[in-house]
Amino acid sequence: MTLHRTLSDEGFRLFFPLAALYAALWPLLWAGVWGLDLPFARDLPPGVWHANEMIFGAWGAALIGFLTTAVPEWTDTPRLRGRALWGLVALWGAARVAGLLGADALAAPAGLCDLAWLAGLLVYLLRVSWQRRTTRILTFAVWVGGLTLACAAARWAMALGAAEAAAFWLRVAGLVYLGLLGLVLARVTVQVTNVILDPTGESTPFRPHPGRVNLAAGLVAVALAGEIAGLSPAVSGFLWIAAGAAFMDRIAEGFIGRAALRAEIVVLMASAGFAGVGLLAFGASRLGAPWAETPALHIALMGGLGLGILAVFAIAGRFHTGQDLGLHVATKAAFACVGAGVLLRALPEMGWTPWPPGPPYLLAAALWALGFVLWLADYWPELRRLRPAAGPDRC
Template sequence: MTPRTDLPLHRILSDEGFRIFFPLAALHAGLWPMIWVLLWSFDLPFARDLPPGIWHGYEMIFGAWGAALIGFLTTAAPEWSDSKRLRGRILWWLAASWGFARIAGLTGADLLIWPAALADLIWLGFLPSYLLVLSIRIRTDRLLSFAGWGLALAGLGMWARLQMAMGDVDGAMRALTLAGLLFAGLLGLALARITVPVTNEVLDPTGRTSPFRPHPGRLNLGPGLVALAAFSDLAGGSAAVTGYLWIGAGAAFMERMAEGFIGRAAFRAEILGLMAAAGFSGAGMIALGAARLGASWPEVAALHLVVMGGLGLGVLAVLAIAGRFHTGQGLGLSRRSKAAFLLISLATLLRVLPEMGVMPWPPGPLHGIAALAWAAGFLFWLWDYWPALRDPATLGQLH
């Protein structure tokens, strides 16, 4: 069947979730922090009762990574369950609810906290509900883990909004910290699903064999230990107890990184990107645990290793790999996409290492070079993939 070439752009973008939400995730991840750091000098135009940093933390977790999550789940869930994909109006409604909350976050207007909370609740509540309904309809349990983590994430998001509305800065920061770490656990689930087929395609492009088979008992070890550590945090565990638990969770992510050492093929950009995402997440959790046990660096530096390095590279890997597969292309990242991975890694190190006392602060405005490298990484990806995302000839193509 010859693909149509006369479709309007809005029809093309709403044909599948990743076509709308992957570009939105890249634009938000790249531009919002750069505006906050370089244009508004760590301030927001209408922020009064809340520190701008609270708005910034919420936006990175539920803004950029939220869009990536919507695009990933609305694209992957139908594929995993062999069901009809979401298309058209429902995707635009999700984009509108997500987008309204992001505009509120960019302004920092206290009056918009509750409307923004309602807008976020629409998509945060929709995702686990959609997965649960799909699980019941198709009679599968493959989506239940993502539904459970989605419900937990929605709860933390609304808890953070409530604390913001009440002006409780410490409570909001605690909720956002747990939400960022919970997102890392969700990333671990996604990596468990993505790494196996990607590694097997790298090792055997013909698809005739499956030479890579991870140990089933360790497949979801990282997310499980994240859940345990987060529950201990919620239950009021001591700094020592939670510190050791986060070190254990980090070690599980480091083990996931070690699974990428598959010989010479480990130097493929796709494998390196997935390994680096797990490695940054693990290093951040270990650094967080060490900070609670008395290490000299602040917890916020460790959290940025997780949220910037782990989630940043993990989201970029999902955007790059799923974006190629679902536009009918095989593995093989371009120079722009490879540069994007390097830029996100550089931005993370420039943001974190000086705060940890490992390197001197770079010249220029505080975090300015890191913000520019971060923005360039995600905009490079968008520059690379936009032609395929908007091309009607790629509709319905799955490699």
């Protein structure tokens, strides 16, 4: 089978590598080549383009790959493949042309492309839910719908050159991803923990408390509602602290005895930890803490989402390429590089550590990029060849 057909056989084979490459490339170009500037940015600050490309570029590709892989398993429906996946790639990739260069003149057509793949993903979720008469994926549809609305508002503001409004809606979109992260961690952690505790799959020794499954996502939704409603900094600060505490609560699920030291468990708990600490710091900044909101958001969005996405790449990547759990040294090193990159990005700006030598953020971007490149190098041989999956319903 040709590489073209192999990669488009399932969503993760195509979009996980694209997400990894883009997540590695964009910050490295921005910090190392363009010196935190962009060649064609005129009306919009480069930071707006940076946020947009990480949220809808890198994380967008990861979202497409995850949902087009997981939804068919959760609902026992045929997966998207071939032309449908390449069509999503074309829409996603067309939007990235403007983002790579910060081309303000292309903000509107690029936004339409992003909205097209988001709307396509939403229609896919709703159609499968209707066909299977299931509510299992409707929660994801609600969050993808929220992401689509935030994208529309941000892109409209970008097309008008309204930098402040664009930054606000991009922040909302990033926080929507944290709601999705809460849902994904609640589901993936259960599957992974049970496989680790009983590799035979004959029992389910780990069963989370039902009231805690959607706690993090639910409190993110409440805090987002307050954000959009324009509540005072103090009120919204307390709401984000509550959401952060809910992510910290997820860490308790990792205490499963000696198996808690497994890399698969550690990285999932680290993702929840970074998201939780970032939101706690974000809320605290609105209550007068001596640091800005930006580094706190980077801890949550860069650390929580970054490690969470890399964990899904590694875990789902093994199951869906016919392998069992047991991560290689390269992937474990990738987790460490991403975590170190997050700390180097955020802590100096918060005044907690000295600035590293070299241009601003370059070392952090290099470590971040190295993490995603290490994962891709480790998994590429398996991604480019087909073999049966390791087991059912393991995404």
